[in-house]
Amino acid sequence: MTSQLEHERPAAQERTCDKHGPYTAKHFYGRTWAGCPTCQRVAGEAWEAREAEKKQLEADRVAAHRLQRNLRLSGIKTRFQPATFENFLSTLPAQREILTACRKYAETFDPSAGGGLWLIGPVGVGKTHLGCAIVNYVVRQHLMGGCIHGVHEIVAMLRARWGVKGAAWGSDGIDTEAELLEHLASVPLLVVDEVGGTRGSDDELKNLFTIIDARYCENLPTVLMSNLQPAAIKAAVGDRSYDRLREAARMLVLDWPSHRGAAQC
Ligand SMILES: [Zn+2]
Numbered sequence: 342m343t344s345q346l347e348h349e350r351p352a353a354q355e356r357t358c359d360k361h362g363p364y365t366a367k368h369f370y371g372r373t374w375a376g377c378p379t380c381q382r383v384a385g386e387a388w389e390a391r392e393a394e395k396k397q398l399e400a401d402r403v404a405a406h407r408l409q410r411n412l413r414l415s416g417i418k419t420r421f422q423p424a425t426f427e428n429f430l431s432t433l434p435a436q437r438e439i440l441t442a443c444r445k446y447a448e449t450f451d452p453s454a455g456g457g458l459w460l461i462g463p464v465g466v467g468k469t470h471l472g473c474a475i476v477n478y479v480v481r482q483h484l485m486g487g488c489i490h491g492v493h494e495i496v497a498m499l500r501a502r503w504g505v506k507g508a509a510w511g512s513d514g515i516d517t518e519a520e521l522l523e524h525l526a527s528v529p530l531l532v533v534d535e536v537g538g539t540r541g542s543d544d545e546l547k548n549l550f551t552i553i554d555a556r557y558c559e560n561l562p563t564v565l566m567s568n569l570q571p572a573a574i575k576a577a578v579g580d581r582s583y584d585r586l587r588e589a590a591r592m593l594v595l596d597w598p599s600h601r602g603a604a605q606c
Pocket residue numbers: 358359360361362377378379380381
């Protein structure tokens with residue numbers, strides 16, 4: 342007759358791990374004792390590290406994908422793709438002052454701050470370079486959407502989508518006029534170049550106002566660039582757009598001689 346004690350499972354067993362030496366196994370699963378706790382912890386940590394790495398790779402992939410899309414949609418022309426604050430020609434104190442203001446604007450860019458910047462000055466002083474440098478910074482450093490388009494370009498882009506209904510493959514989902522209006526109205530930073538360069542038709546002004554008004558209502562910043570004086574800009578974009586754009590925007594006047602033909606335009 343076996344005693345009660347012989348049937349009783351011991352509460353623990355001293356065992357030895359090949360790697361970590363002696364340990365006390367406290368759990369018995371059917372026929373085997375629990376393995377080395379250090380081995381289990383190491384295996385758990387390795388699994389967590391692999392999972393974290395997988396997650397990071399996926400996040401990097403998504404970020405890279407978003408960056409590529411934002412770059413495609415940035416509107417920056419080939420000539421200005423390398424435009425940065427570092428390669429802006431600034432020999433005059435006034436140039437350095439404007440450069441500092443633009444750089445600070447980009448570095449502290451807040452997509453919910455509303456307002457924006459006005460860069461006013463004649464052709465050839467570097468407005469487009471600075472505008473592209475701001476967009477480049479926002480897209481590459483903040484990893485946010487940002488784009489720069491001339492008014493005439495926005496009009497042409499909208500016109501090209503007239504009557505377009507469906508989606509075209511590989512077009513970043515901006516196929517119809519409504520989709521483009523929505524994109525321009527919601528991108529974190531919109532820089533509108535050559536304001537007043539063309540006097541738009543009523544329909545074109547209406548579209549421009551739709552974009553500007555939507556951005557204004559959502560507190561999205563808009564940067565405006567023009568070689569006209571404010572009164573002439575008002576006449577070119579209409580009173581309503583002008584008031585929306587002017588509100589809370591900082592005006593920077595670029596009043597040094599033109600560098601057209603030199604490094605910047
Ligand atoms: Zn072990």
